[in-house]
Amino acid sequence: MELLRFATAGSVDDGKSTLIGRLLYDTKTIFQDQMEAVEAASEQMGTEYTNLALLTDGLRAEREQGITIDVAYRYFATPRRKFIIADTPGHTQYTRNMVTGASTADLAIVLLDARNGVVEQSKRHSFLASLLRIPHLVLAVNKMDLVDYSQDQFENVVGEYRDFASKLDIGDLTFIPVSALHGDNVVDRSENMEWFEGSSLLHHLETVHISSDRNLIDARFPVQYVLRPQSEEYHDFRGYAGTIEGGVLKPGDDVVVLPSGFSSRIAEIRTFDGPVEEAFAPMAVTVLLEDEIDISRGDMICRPNNQPDATQDVDAMVCWMTSETKLEPRMKLAIKHTTRMARAMVKDVQYRLDINTLHRDETSNVLELNEIGRVTLRTTQPLFADEYRRNRATGSFVLIDENTNNTVGAGMIVGTD
């Protein structure tokens, strides 16, 4: 059984909570006691219907204020797949939350209301999904029951969306007309929309091909932890533990270690359950080399003929995530990239992107909370990086405020030179 992680984007008005509630309910994931608690809470708050949003609005502050603070993770499974939903709320903190939820997603569902068509918010959600390189995007055209399940209305929305989406970099785009409230095309195909020839949302989630999304070409192994048992049995043992972040590694492969540039060969790839013949992302393994070289955490093991860029100059799209400070030139921050920590100085903010219009504002050289812009950084140590579009793991980094220790920025590498 495979695992699919997906993010949902849309506001309460688009029926996002109802859709998630429907998926959970129809796959028998909502438990009786959870349902009873939600019913009781709905009654206490004086709402007439059972408010499925209460299933995800977990914190007291949220229930009292009727807002959603943060990304919530929900789980369900069918006999075919296990699913992890990153449910991100739609209010002003939206960008920061969606970027967080989208960073690990294989697929995003963008919801829109069939009556309203493509609105600013749908554009914003779609842009963020493409910026974060979520490989699969589903546009769920919801509330079809309110437009009499009209094929024409659906086609209009699809056409409108395609015009806009041509400006974005989206790999795989699927349109599904649904009614979350009545369950049309959510789990089962709708009898009200026989004209629709595609699959239901759940069927799509169960079958969308995700294993090719992994990068099996560029071998990348950031060393996370060095294992030296220093016991009788493992006297000279020196294993490099880490998670494969791209490509395939095999015993006998020639490798080079960055930053030292020393070459060696893979002697063995171990796991607790025994040696493996091949290791690929996202396996967590221990690599043993034939030669004794000095390797520590933060080093990168890769193939001699396919190396990431070793660079101290980073050109990236950065999302700023705090209201405490602004990102501005000359600012110094800590940076975490793969298993490497360094310091970084902001050299320039080339432009700020208006995520509603995709307009580049080159007059601004600061980024505030929830703003995204193109930023150049200079780091104290080289990073072993790939473009984010090539590899989400070796192309991403976070920025940490050295005074507060907060995570304040998320970066996606565009270029290295």
Add this chain to the structure above:
Amino acid sequence: MSYELSHLRELEAESIHIFREVAAEFERPCLLFSGGKDSIVMLRLAQKAFAPCKLPFPVMHIDTGHNFPEVLEFRDRRTEELGARLIVASVQQSIDEGKVVEQTGVRSSRNQLQTTTLLDAIEEHQFTALFGGARRDEEKARAKERVYSFRDEFGQWDPKSQRPELWKLYNGQVRQGEHIRVFPISNYTELDIWQYIKAEEIEIPSVYFAHQREVFERDGMLLAVNEYTEMQESEKPFMETVRYRTVGDMTCTGAVESAADTIDLIIDEVAATRITERGATRADDRVSEAAMEDRKKKGYF
């Protein structure tokens, strides 16, 4: 070769990554162990992360003094097999030293008191990171908690100012006196845990399997007749075939009626159940709608 991982192997890889990341970046981590199935799975994952080395951190149990004897026996045996250093922090000792006052009355429980014992132990051993076996599917407050859950010098969790957590880039920067709780199995569901126990052939304490036990009913839950819980007059003990879905303090953990005496039968039962494990078995979560959130803010697990 298909280059595909099953969901269990993908979850496992994620957990191993988290264990290694914390061990690399924190000076004094510690694994919190309750003897329950989740922390037993945690021990296995930690073992996998560092083999052939021993665990690079100790294992700590917060002992309320009201634990199932089967579970304590299991704890001692398992940690010895692993060659792990076991620390037992005792709630009884906190009571004896006057740091906390034991609740009295029929519904008294030491659940709340654990927080003080835990925070004192963290301070005594100067732990900077504590691995916990909490899962996000357990409870609504946990659904929103990060893998790295930051705690201030009072051990408090502030849900409104959690650090954004992106990709696999965990931010482990803490100041002196502060620490993090780390939840490597955040993304497992109860069913995943059982499937993993089966796939890995992991031994678990006998109380998880159906057995005969003298119980009494309270608030719709079956509590074990035990020396620490005072029964009310209306409560009558009877024998029942039960098993535990969660294992905690005897005074507030309920058993469920069940004939499931093998892992396969338990998996069938969990897959078909319509009540969450905390809802079915934890009196401590029933106090108020936000019971877990309130306890977490004070520094609970």
